[in-house]
Amino acid sequence: MTSILTNIASSKSFGGWIKRYKHHSTSLNCDMVFAIYLPPQAETHTVPVLWWLSGLTCTDENFMQKAGAQRMAAELGIAIICPDTSPRGLSLPGEHDTYDFGSGAGFYLNATQAPWDKHYRMYDYLTLELPELIKAHFPVNGRESISGHSMGGHGALVLALRQPGRYASVSAFAPIANPGNCPWGQKAFSGYLGEDRNTWQQYDACALIGSGVSSQELLVDQGDADEFLAPQLGADALQAACAKAGQPLLYRTRSGYDHGYFFIASFIDDHLQYHAKYLYPTGAHH
Amino acid sequence: MTSILTNIASSKSFGGWIKRYKHHSTSLNCDMVFAIYLPPQAETHTVPVLWWLSGLTCTDENFMQKAGAQRMAAELGIAIICPDTSPRGLSLPGEHDTYDFGSGAGFYLNATQAPWDKHYRMYDYLTLELPELIKAHFPVNGRESISGHSMGGHGALVLALRQPGRYASVSAFAPIANPGNCPWGQKAFSGYLGEDRNTWQQYDACALIGSGVSSQELLVDQGDADEFLAPQLGADALQAACAKAGQPLLYRTRSGYDHGYFFIASFIDDHLQYHAKYLYPTGAHH
Numbered sequence: 178m179t180s181i182l183t184n185i186a187s188s189k190s191f192g193g194w195i196k197r198y199k200h201h202s203t204s205l206n207c208d209m210v211f212a213i214y215l216p217p218q219a220e221t222h223t224v225p226v227l228w229w230l231s232g233l234t235c236t237d238e239n240f241m242q243k244a245g246a247q248r249m250a251a252e253l254g255i256a257i258i259c260p261d262t263s264p265r266g267l268s269l270p271g272e273h274d275t276y277d278f279g280s281g282a283g284f285y286l287n288a289t290q291a292p293w294d295k296h297y298r299m300y301d302y303l304t305l306e307l308p309e310l311i312k313a314h315f316p317v318n319g320r321e322s323i324s325g326h327s328m329g330g331h332g333a334l335v336l337a338l339r340q341p342g343r344y345a346s347v348s349a350f351a352p353i354a355n356p357g358n359c360p361w362g363q364k365a366f367s368g369y370l371g372e373d374r375n376t377w378q379q380y381d382a383c384a385l386i387g388s389g390v391s392s393q394e395l396l397v398d399q400g401d402a403d404e405f406l407a408p409q410l411g412a413d414a415l416q417a418a419c420a421k422a423g424q425p426l427l428y429r430t431r432s433g434y435d436h437g438y439f440f441i442a443s444f445i446d447d448h449l450q451y452h453a454k455y456l457y458p459t460g461a462h463h
Numbered sequence: 464m465t466s467i468l469t470n471i472a473s474s475k476s477f478g479g480w481i482k483r484y485k486h487h488s489t490s491l492n493c494d495m496v497f498a499i500y501l502p503p504q505a506e507t508h509t510v511p512v513l514w515w516l517s518g519l520t521c522t523d524e525n526f527m528q529k530a531g532a533q534r535m536a537a538e539l540g541i542a543i544i545c546p547d548t549s550p551r552g553l554s555l556p557g558e559h560d561t562y563d564f565g566s567g568a569g570f571y572l573n574a575t576q577a578p579w580d581k582h583y584r585m586y587d588y589l590t591l592e593l594p595e596l597i598k599a600h601f602p603v604n605g606r607e608s609i610s611g612h613s614m615g616g617h618g619a620l621v622l623a624l625r626q627p628g629r630y631a632s633v634s635a636f637a638p639i640a641n642p643g644n645c646p647w648g649q650k651a652f653s654g655y656l657g658e659d660r661n662t663w664q665q666y667d668a669c670a671l672i673g674s675g676v677s678s679q680e681l682l683v684d685q686g687d688a689d690e691f692l693a694p695q696l697g698a699d700a701l702q703a704a705c706a707k708a709g710q711p712l713l714y715r716t717r718s719g720y721d722h723g724y725f726f727i728a729s730f731i732d733d734h735l736q737y738h739a740k741y742l743y744p745t746g747a748h749h
Contacts (some may be wrong), residue, residue: 188720188721188723188725188726189686189688189719189720189721189725189726189729190725190726190728190729191728191729192729195725241725242528242529242724243528243529245531245534245728247725247728247729248531248728248729248732400475402475433475434474434475435474435475437474438528439474439475439476439481439533440474440475440476442476442477442531442533442534443475443476443477443478443533443534446534
């Protein structure tokens with residue numbers, strides 16, 4: 178696999194660099210863009226990575242522009258990678274008609290239903306192809322953690338649960354934790370995976386935990402003024418599934434906070450510090 | 464004057480609130496929206512205000528979403544007000560045709576040329592009308608500082624120079640410091656003020672300083688990779704004018720930084736801490 182990255186933007190940020198790259202994805206059969214924040218430490222040695230998976234309608238840009246994460250990432254010495262949320266540049270039937278299916282709504286799975294199965298393979302893209310590309314082209318040290326918001330929180334939980342031991346730590350903001358039982362998830366899974374609900378379980382954090390899959394502690398922050406809390410996010414189901422299965426869960430209700438980026442920005446430092454404990458277990462990140 | 468504010472959005476942020484309000488402006492003869500960040504301290508007592516003036520194409524939203532200022536504003540106890548950058552909702556001839564004139568490009572002046580003179584009176588809006596509205600409706604203590612970016616940096620410098628003693632402190636990121644001598648400013652001033660360049664001087668920081676107007680120290684941060692540095696920003700002219708006139712200027716070149724919000728975000732904490740020294744001269748902001 179010869180992958181060529183084309184740098185399409187670079188901006189200095191807190192002594193490091195936010196860079197955007199375009200490349201052809203063999204998993205997705207289309208050109209994709211991702212963003213990476215390289216902290217100042219990456220100038221002189223390798224650094225660990227935090228994968229950030231974004232929510233519905235987002236691209237690689239939203240988190241970099243709105244979360245305010247670079248300050249703490251620069252302090253801690255953590256690179257942040259923001260992939261896009263779906264394949265791009267295609268014209269599949271209905272792909273661009275609604276915000277919660279198709280473009281901007283890949284749900285971090287491998288589709289099995291035509292025509293989506295030829296392109297919508299975000300699970301492979303994020304677990305296999307893009308990590309290889311990052312390793313080959315950037316000064317990373319092999320340690321990875323994962324986080325995300327809403328649909329991306331779902332992605333972070335599912336990728337961590339399905340790949341035990343891969344990530345040093347996992348967290349989520351307002352995740353779609355039980356997609357098989359909410360309108361967003363049911364629409365996406367029906368379209369991408371078909372009507373056999375058994376096939377949905379591999380991409381549903383609550384179902385995975387209920388079936389005996391376990392992970393290290395899951396850190397979840399959830400605003401109690403979140404306009405999507407019911408019926409989309411499944412926060413109660415996640416807490417119940419973890420309690421029943423003995424899955425460690427650090428669940429924090431944030432009073433007054435809604436679903437948006439102002440919520441994420443308010444607590445992203447806390448998540449970065451949490452991940453840093455695991456990404457730099459000996460504390461030597463300065 | 465009876466002004467009615469309509470709250471159109473509220474999000475909790477770092478323990479405080481980002482709120483957006485719509486109101487009818489008598490200065491501008493149209494409905495306007497502004498945003499205010501109220502730090503947690505505003506729940507219990509009055510707080511000082513930082514006015515933030517944005518650049519070309521911006522609205523009240525850009526700074527709130529992208530600068531990452533709320534964390535430090537919450538820590539310091541400073542409210543931030545983000546006005547829009549021009550009158551809105553109008554259809555003047557050519558008003559929406561270019562990004563650097565008309566809507567999104569009010570240049571913080573009072574237009575004298577028809578048809579702009581009936582609406583494009585941002586100077587009055589920002590120095591008279593909006594401050595009255597803020598005083599009447601929010602827990603502010605009367606202390607104000609001002610800052611801004613690019614066209615808004617121009618606005619901050621000009622508003623401070625023309626109102627000696629009004630602001631406790633003034634700063635700017637990559638300001639259009641000599642608009643009478645750059646393409647953006649010449650286009651705007653010709654359209655809003657006409658071809659008599661004598662009328663331009665009252666809205667040109669370098670011309671004001673050259674004519675003997677003085678201010679407290681001006682804090683200016685400027686990236687040396689700023690794609691608009693020449694010929695738009697007049698950074699050399701500002702330094703020369705201040706040196707010649709004895710105007711205190713704290714001018715800092717930021718190596719590698721461009722014109723965008725990643726630059727602002729990297730140094731906004733520093734500006735907030737600078738303003739806090741003057742907004743809370745006794746240090747009692749906690």
